[in-house]
Amino acid sequence: MVKEIERAGLPVVHICTIVPISLTVGANRIVPAVAIPHPLGNPALSKEEEKSVRRNLVLKALKALQTPVDDQTVFE
8 A cells, every 4th residue: 555655746754663564565754653552652651651652653754754865775
């Protein structure tokens, strides 16, 4: 799905918990997520800490969208 959306001219960031799978399916912009059961957060953290984790992931994904790439790139 990611490749087809990019083929239509829309950049895509794939936020994922298992980077090798994203590489296998051909995603160009990959942002590693937190963990499999909670990819975009950590319920063990306080509300403020979890908000910070989520905000950082979204900011990283937005930066990845703005970055021109020719090959698959993992944004750590």
